[in-house]
Amino acid sequence: MKIMIILNRIARGGGENVAVQLANQFSRMGHEIFFVSNKGRNDISDFYPIEENVQILPCFRHYFPLKIFSLRRTIKKENPDIIIGIMPDSTFYTYLAALGLHKIIISSDHSSFEKNPYSQRHLFPYLLKFYFNAVYDCVTVLTKTDYDIVVKKFRRTEVMPNPLSMQPAESIRVNRKKRILAAGRLNIWHCKGFDILIKAWAKVQEKYPDWVVEIAGEGETGRQYLEGLIAEKHLENRVILSGFHLNIKDFFSDSEIFVLSSRYEGFGMVLIEAMSQGAACIACDYKGRQREIIQDDSQGLCVECENEEALAGALSRMIEDEGYRRQVQENGWKRSHDFTPDKIGENWMRLLGELQKRR
Incomplete structure (x- = not known):
């Protein structure tokens, strides 16, 4: 399967970490992976280790709307079977870039679907999260609690927890x-x-x-x-x-x-x-x-x-x-x-297979 993972910007953060982990896991499972962001391989490696087989495609180095045209060229050239946007802004850019290309688009969200009471609400991110998510083929959320909030709002919603970024200890250490x-x-x-x-x-x-x-x-x-x-x-x-x-x-x-x-x-x-x-x-x-x-x-x-x-x-x-x-x-x-990445990767493959069959 050809899978494109799109992330608007690379930085140290939970969503960014998950994006690279998914790319690595899908690659280890034998799929052809394209990782699209604003950075090249060396820059990404400064933040997170990334598998050699993952194809890195820098694409967000321009301002809007040039980044949309650049992303559209990339999607048309690589012709992925499925596109996963990491966080609402990335998925929104993906949707605009892929208009008319008949691609399966998944929005992978990595925060609660309730307003953080300790941060300011900005209109555009709110619209991306609660309204534009309704146009994608599937939205993944982190918890059953969030699933219950949005299941009736979107086409399809799936609970998809984040994978561990470290391997579980082989045994539990004593004398801590x-x-x-x-x-x-x-x-x-x-x-x-x-x-x-x-x-x-x-x-x-x-x-x-x-x-x-x-x-x-x-x-x-x-x-x-x-x-x-x-x-x-x-x-x-x-x-x-x-x-x-x-x-x-x-x-x-x-x-x-x-x-x-x-x-x-x-x-x-x-x-x-x-x-x-x-x-x-x-x-x-x-x-x-x-x-x-x-x-x-x-x-x-x-x-x-x-x-x-x-x-x-x-x-x-x-x-x-x-x-x-x-x-x-x-x-x-x-x-x-x-x-573990293996367990979460299996859940993702089940979802991607089901979405492909529906097409």
């Missing part, structure tokens, strides 16, 4: 550090709920003097605020802001507990990554999305968003009950295998 890890950009601390984690930890930390909270991530403005909060709560030696880590996998595999404290989270790939390395996970559940990952208490703990007391209680339970923590680490690690 008594570390409660969180990760994310500090400048969006409010969305990530790092203040909630710090306040929850302040309620119980005196009982656990040999444990620390460590937040991995960078962002100068956010760092200043969080350092102020840490000082206010007298937690200078109990909460560490350790900055950006190139290999976060090592931190997952060496931490007893991982916490996703977000006020808003469309999916939470970092949660599955932590599970894949054997960390016992606690997640603030945003409207049921994280409960689709942590399916029951044997795989981890889900608590209400913005509830410091509930998060503090979950931390205490996970720290004090070592037997339970070991069970969660084992079952969470097993659960993460449902999100």
Whole structure:
């Protein structure tokens, strides 16, 4: 099968990472893959490793509408069987470029279909997401929660979780550090709920003097605020802001507990990554999305968003009950295998095959 994956711009981000992962996985499965973006192979490799067999086609180096004409030439030349647009803007450009070419177009969306209450709403992205998505052959969403919101709005909607960006650990590491890890950009601390984690930890930390909270991530403005909060709560030696880590996998595999404290989270790939390395996970559940990952208490703990007391209680339970923590680490690690590139790739192939048959 000839599959074209289109991404308007390459940067460090969740959707971009997934785009490259899908290209790599489809290539490993024996398909002919075209990856269209604004960068060449060397530039993409600076961000993400990409398979040699994936054909890189730089195409978004012009301004609108020249980029549409350039993309149309590329589509006509390569004649793919199916085109996957990664995120709404990429799919919209694809739709315009492919008018009259009778191509199967999939919009692969990587955020919640509810407005992020902590960011401004802009009209054009809103129209792309909620209205233009209705014209494509299929829209993939990350969770069943999002599926229920949009299933009646679009031609066809499929739940397609993101694939893991790291291989699950071969076995669960023992003798981990008594570390409660969180990760994310500090400048969006409010969305990530790092203040909630710090306040929850302040309620119980005196009982656990040999444990620390460590937040991995960078962002100068956010760092200043969080350092102020840490000082206010007298937690200078109990909460560490350790900055950006190139290999976060090592931190997952060496931490007893991982916490996703977000006020808003469309999916939470970092949660599955932590599970894949054997960390016992606690997640603030945003409207049921994280409960689709942590399916029951044997795989981890889900608590209400913005509830410091509930998060503090979950931390205490996970720290004090070592037997339970070991069970969660084992079952969470097993659960993460449902999100490997092989598994997600099989789901994609089923969908692509069905769409081809309908044509």
